[in-house]
Structures are given as structure tokens and as C-alpha cells.
Amino acid sequence: MRNSILMFVILLGFSISIMGWTWYPQDKPDQPETLPLVPMMQQLLDDIQQVDRGIYTENFAMIEEGAxxxxxxxxxxxxxxxxxxxxxxxxxxxxxxxxKVVHHHADSMRMAAVEENMQKVLKHYRITQQGCVDCHSNYRDPISTARIKDN
Ligand code: HEC
Incomplete structure (x- = not known):
């Protein structure tokens, strides 16, 4: 009898701590501070696709987060x-x-989303997109090739 009460108390304590652990998300940052270039770029693609989705569904919160x-x-x-x-x-x-173009105009896009100003969102979206593509057309190949040689 004593043992089962003890067991019950232990289990109860254990479940409460598990619940606390899952209910209160840890304070971890949303993004890591550094990433290798390729996974970082894949993340940027996910983010810009989220912005796209927000634009076409007029979901400003989604644009704000992606940007x-x-x-x-x-x-x-x-x-x-x-x-x-x-x-x-x-x-x-x-x-x-x-x-820098990408950082700066993505931030302006985020602020435009906070203001729910779609024209402004698009203006900064285009400049951001141009920044991504300009860097790729100039530097993607050489860096990608150097990486393959480096490995
Ligand atoms: C300052 C330069 C620069 C900017 C700005 C930039 N990229 Fe890149 N991106 C690169 C380079 C360099 C590579 C090639 C990396 C490699 O293969 O080693 C790359 C590769 C990629 C790839 C291919 C990843 C793969 O799986 O091989 C995607 C997708 C991508 N970028 C998305 C984006 C998006 C979206 C943006 C803008 C929001 C962006 N990039 C802005 C430099 C840039």
C-alpha cells in the first residue's frame, strides 16, 4: 500500500514536470546564429516562399514573419x-x-507588412528579389565550384 502511494506520487511529479516542459517552450532563438551557406540559402528560399504565400493570401502576419x-x-x-x-x-x-540590399529591403518589407501596406510590401519585395538574383548571377557559380574543389 505504502509503495503504491509512493509510486503514485512519483508518477504525478513526473507527469507534471513533463507537462511544464512541453507547455512552456524554451527560450530558444528562432534561428541559429550561423549556418553553412547552402542550408542558409535553402532557408532563405523557404522564407521568401512564405512571403509569397502571404502576398497572395493577403496575410500580412505571414509576410511580416517571412521578411x-x-x-x-x-x-x-x-x-x-x-x-x-x-x-x-x-x-x-x-x-x-x-x-546588405537583401537585409535592408527585407526589413522595409517587414515594416510595410506591419503597416498593412501591400504596395510598399511589393516595392521592397522586388528590390529584395533583385538582390538575391544579382548575387547569384555574379557569384553563385564561382563559389559553388570552389566549394566542390575544396572538399
Ligand atoms: C550576397 C550573395 C547572395 C545573396 C544576397 C543571396 N544568395 Fe542565395 N546563394 C548565394 C551563393 C554564393 C550560392 C551558392 C552556394 C553554394 O553552392 O556553395 C547561393 C545559392 C542559393 C540557393 C541554392 C541552394 C542549393 O540548394 O544549392 C538558393 C535556393 C538561394 N541561394 C536562395 C536565395 C534567396 C531566396 C535569396 C534572397 C532572399 C538569396 N539566395 C540571396 C549567394 C547569395
């Missing part, structure tokens, strides 16, 4: 930074400029 994730995207890992620097040399400046 916010783009503007706060993780930075490259140290190894990838080295690879990019080695591959691009002086061109690194231009690479950084394209990245």
Missing part, C-alpha cells in the same frame, strides 16, 4: 566566410553590398 526571418538571416560559418573571401578577393565588397 523578418530574411532580414535577420543567420551569418555564414567561419569556414564558409573564408571560402567566399578566398574565392572572391576584391569582389567581396560587392558580395557584401548585395547582402
Amino acid at each position: 523578418g526571418n530574411i532580414s535577420h538571416h543567420p551569418t555564414m560559418t567561419v569556414e564558409d566566410k573564408k571560402l567566399v573571401k578566398k574565392t572572391l578577393g576584391e569582389e567581396m565588397k560587392q558580395f557584401v553590398k548585395f547582402d
Whole structure:
């Protein structure tokens, strides 16, 4: 009898702690701070697709979240930074400029979504998209090739 009461108390304590653990999400950041370039890019694709979905369904909260994730995207890992620097040399400046365009206009897009101003969202969407594509047309191939050689 004593044993079963003890067992009950232990189980109760255990379930309560499990419940607390699942009910209260830990304070973990939404995104990691650094990521290798390719998974980071795949995440940017998910984010911009979320923005797209928000635009066509007029869901401003969705746009706000996707754009916010783009503007706060993780930075490259140290190894990838080295690879990019080695591959691009002086061109690194231009690479950084394209990245800044994306950060800046994704953030303006997020703010336009907060204001629920679709015209403004689109204006900054186009500039963001141009930033993604400009960087790709100039640097995607060389960096991708350097990565393959590096491995
Ligand atoms: C400053 C440069 C730069 C910007 C800005 C940039 N990218 Fe990229 N992206 C790259 C490079 C470099 C690669 C190739 C990486 C490799 O293969 O090593 C790449 C590759 C990709 C890929 C292919 C990943 C794969 O599976 O091989 C996707 C998708 C992508 N980018 C999406 C985006 C989106 C969406 C944006 C804008 C929101 C964006 N990128 C902005 C540099 C950039």
C-alpha cells in the first residue's frame, strides 16, 4: 500500500514536470546564429516562399514573419566566410553590398507588412528579389565550384 502511494506520487511529479516542459517552450532563438551557406540559402528560399504565400493570401502576419526571418538571416560559418573571401578577393565588397540590399529591403518589407501596406510590401519585395538574383548571377557559380574543389 505504502509503495503504491509512493509510486503514485512519483508518477504525478513526473507527469507534471513533463507537462511544464512541453507547455512552456524554451527560450530558444528562432534561428541559429550561423549556418553553412547552402542550408542558409535553402532557408532563405523557404522564407521568401512564405512571403509569397502571404502576398497572395493577403496575410500580412505571414509576410511580416517571412521578411523578418530574411532580414535577420543567420551569418555564414567561419569556414564558409573564408571560402567566399578566398574565392572572391576584391569582389567581396560587392558580395557584401548585395547582402546588405537583401537585409535592408527585407526589413522595409517587414515594416510595410506591419503597416498593412501591400504596395510598399511589393516595392521592397522586388528590390529584395533583385538582390538575391544579382548575387547569384555574379557569384553563385564561382563559389559553388570552389566549394566542390575544396572538399
Ligand atoms: C550576397 C550573395 C547572395 C545573396 C544576397 C543571396 N544568395 Fe542565395 N546563394 C548565394 C551563393 C554564393 C550560392 C551558392 C552556394 C553554394 O553552392 O556553395 C547561393 C545559392 C542559393 C540557393 C541554392 C541552394 C542549393 O540548394 O544549392 C538558393 C535556393 C538561394 N541561394 C536562395 C536565395 C534567396 C531566396 C535569396 C534572397 C532572399 C538569396 N539566395 C540571396 C549567394 C547569395
